[in-house]
Amino acid sequence: MPAFWGTSADGVASDVGKTSRAAMSSGPASRLTGMETERVTASTTIEAAPEAVFAVLADPSAHADIDGTGWVRESLDGDRITAAGQVFRMAMYQENHPDKHYKIANLVEVFDEPRAIAWQPGTESPETGELSFGGWIWRYDLEATGPSQTTVTLTYDWSTVPPHVREYLQFPPFGPEHLDNSLQHLSDLIGSAK
Secondary structure (H helix, E strand, C coil): CEHHHCEECCCCCCECCCCCCCCCCCCCCCCCCEECCCEEEEEEEECCCHHHHHHHHCCHHHHHHHCCCCCEEEECCCCCCCCCCCEEEEEEECCCCCCCEEEEEEEEEEEECCCEEEEEEEEECCCCCCEEECCCEEEEEEEEEECCEEEEEEEEECCCCCHHHHCCCCCCCCCCHHHHHHHHHHHHHHHHHC
């Protein structure tokens, strides 16, 4: 089992597959909506200011409510995201994962409040604390389109996934409706908080 899956609920680490972090700018993602060769994007407009949307995205305890796959279970750290370079951990569940329940460590790649936030999921060795990554990145770009209106673009980018990881996983590992579902959940969550 490759390391990019994460560690099991009992803390047992899988084989380590290391990759270097890909640098990302805080500029906007492509405005194309749909699937490109190695990334998929979706956009929606939410009736809230970018600051309100960003505040929800920077709170890992809200990520299970946003997730469109049902794989994200809960934040393991309880800390808000405050800077690039920060690591936040999540409990996960996926029926096709060898352990079903597993943990991931996400490295924040972009923190440009209230315009963009991105993280790279990976694993953390329970023995050494060493982080390793599979090469895919989640990114949200926010653009104010009115006094209390934000266009949110969600991008899942797997362009830096190395060949040995692609031998185990198909990309993207979810259906095309996932990003739309996530954006709808984000909109619903923000709407219910008003």
